[in-house]
Amino acid sequence: MDNKLSRRDALKVMGIGAGTLFLPSESKAKTNLSMPASHKKVDIVIVGAGTGGMIASARLRRAAPNANITIIAPNKIHLYQAGQVFVAAGLYMQNDITAKTSELLEDNVKWVQDEVTSFEPDKNFVQTAKNGKIEYDYLIVALGLEYNYEAIKGLSADMIGHNGVASIYLNDVKKGVSKAGLSTNVWMNSIQEDASEKSVKVLYTQPDTSIKGVGADLDILFLSNDYFKGHGGNKGGDVSKNIENIYATPHNYLFPFNKYDKVIQNRVKKAGNINTLFEHNLIEIDSQKKIAIFKDASGKEIQEKYDYIHITPPMQAPKVFRDSLLSIKDGKYKGYMDVNPKTLQHNRYKNVFGIGDILGIPLAKTGGSAQVQGVVLQDNVTAAIENKKFPQKYNGYTVSPVKLKYGEVLLAEFNKKKALPTFWLDPYKPRWIWWELDLHVMRYAYFSLMMRGMM
Ligand SMILES: Cc1cc2nc3c(=O)[nH]c(=O)nc-3n(C[C@H](O)[C@H](O)[C@H](O)COP(=O)(O)OP(=O)(O)OC[C@H]3O[C@@H](n4cnc5c(N)ncnc54)[C@H](O)[C@@H]3O)c2cc1C
Structure with missing residues (x-):
């Protein structure tokens, strides 16, 4: 399988890489970048504006153009965490790995700069520190870990x-x-x-x-x-x-x-x-x-x-999540989110989905995993809104560029x-x-x- 790579091939790889790295073919084939999948007016709340939350908000914004999308997260600054290694190696400056959350967010996504203090999935709302209750029809949890x-x-x-x-x-x-x-x-x-x-x-x-x-x-x-x-x-x-x-x-x-x-x-x-x-x-x-x-x-x-x-x-998992009704109560993934590892839907609360490090599933704690999960989430959440069968399955993809x-x-x-x-x-x-x-x-x-x- 191995073959020598010419400089010309290498440049091709880099060109393709910008668009496809971390999207293995199994998921890439099913990606739908342009067509809206639901025109219903529903309230979608995303908790967390890290890698997973930002991917979810951008994808759902496109796929459900009439939905009200609210993202709740405290961070004014978004960190590209993988870049920390290159800062250590003396190859990036600190400001190479940060961007303003406000500049990354799509238009028409409402950002509530706050922290969720409790999840109330039986009543379809989250409690926040400064903005009280925020209700939802669909909740996406992208809280990361601590x-x-x-x-x-x-x-x-x-x-x-x-x-x-x-x-x-x-x-x-x-x-x-x-x-x-x-x-x-x-x-x-x-x-x-x-x-x-x-x-x-x-x-x-x-x-x-x-x-x-x-x-x-x-x-x-x-x-x-x-x-x-x-x-x-x-x-x-x-x-x-x-x-x-x-x-x-x-x-x-x-x-x-x-x-x-x-x-x-x-x-x-x-x-x-x-x-x-x-x-x-x-x-x-x-x-x-x-x-x-x-x-x-x-x-x-x-x-x-x-x-x-x-x-x-x-x-x-963050304490606010560990203590919630959404977490796994025992075993290897205790405290993390109790989701179906393929559909990313919560196992008990069917209007709740998850993405990123918070998921209680094997291996999947990388930005590359969140990227592939984003495709699944986009299509499955919009299918849920439309009462249709889930079209996508997460294949458990993860990635690590190990620097030898x-x-x-x-x-x-x-x-x-x-x-x-x-x-x-x-x-x-x-x-x-x-x-x-x-x-x-x-x-x-x-x-x-x-x-x-x-x-
Ligand atoms: C050193 C290092 C190297 C890495 N290298 C790679 C790599 O090479 N490749 C790769 O793919 N991945 C890499 N990763 C992993 C990757 O960064 C994470 O898997 C990814 O960021 C997870 O995204 P997330 O959205 O789940 O969590 P995060 O990006 O951590 O975001 C969590 C979000 O939740 C918010 N939040 C927290 N608490 C609350 C609350 N109570 N209420 C509301 N919001 C809240 C935070 O403000 C934040 O916005 C690396 C990570 C590190 C630390």
Whole structure:
């Protein structure tokens, strides 16, 4: 399947990529960009103006031209969260990854800048902090998720950026701010400086919860290590021989899809200075003594000394949602939204749908998942309004452009069962063209096309 890519082909890929990346053919074929699907005058309320909420509002605006569409969200600023990694890598400025919510919203979508404080699906309204009750005929939940750094004993979110602790995830989508990129960049440079004089041990940890943006911490592992080899604009020279990286995970894999995992594990072996600790779940840190405490699969506690640590925090559904009638009450996806994984309709409240990280379904916590879900949501919500059969099924698509070094990305597109490559090239081969696409095309595609529901 693999074939050499000429520069000309590469440019073709980039041109196509702006319109199609993150839309595998199964979904793309069914996308309806132009035809309205319902002319009924109904009240649609969308909660959240992140990736999922913006996609839902743009798509439903087009598909249901007579509907009153209200979006409730507090964030004046919208964050392109995937770009945090390139800020850390020193390749984006902070303002490359933000835009004003008001400028991204379609005309004729009413924005209530507020927070939902309770969901009342039996009475078809949401309660807000400042604007009272807001009633709906159809509700779309796009609330995202929240970090729970505090679930690790001795750790709190305000410790990130101090004492050798970094986390590429750290952001506040409700305020539209992110310190993750810049503080991780400073962290990388401190390690570089220390390693020019002495041996340094860097620890990377993963939680045992489901996470969004799967692979973002692997990006930091590989990009940092490449930077320490003197790449990525680093003028300090190769200090990697003084650095020992340890990647600790509660799982028995590095990446949740076997064939991509193999590629990544091979890179880890090849690096020479990355060790792995499988089935190690971080439960506590002593940031003064720089000790991390893990529990292994047998329940035994294990201590690891470190000089620097990168933490992927435990994640959970926002409290206002966990406590609501819409959440799953038990099991692996406890607190997340109880939806049919194919139709995205709530399992009990038939006028409620969901999109994005809030869904209690496998893997699907990426912007690319939300993009594919947007097509399904558009057609199924309008079908519900028209009392028709649902025409679309979400196939569980997710995506992770794993950055294996400066200039090389493994474009992992998959669902629980199989790889779902958008392009015709061998999906298991890391390439510079995916790096180019990720670095130079995706940000524009995100703000100009995805936010407008056009890809
Ligand atoms: C470091 C990092 C790297 C990533 N890399 C990638 C990548 O390469 N590719 C990819 O596809 N995805 C990536 N992701 C994941 C992607 O950003 C998320 O999956 C996506 O943003 C989820 O969209 P969402 O709408 O569900 O949630 P969000 O975009 O987080 O939006 C949540 C919205 O809900 C609002 N909200 C919260 N509480 C309330 C309330 N009480 N009332 C009203 N509104 C509320 C917020 O203000 C916000 O508008 C990455 C994420 C991170 C952090």
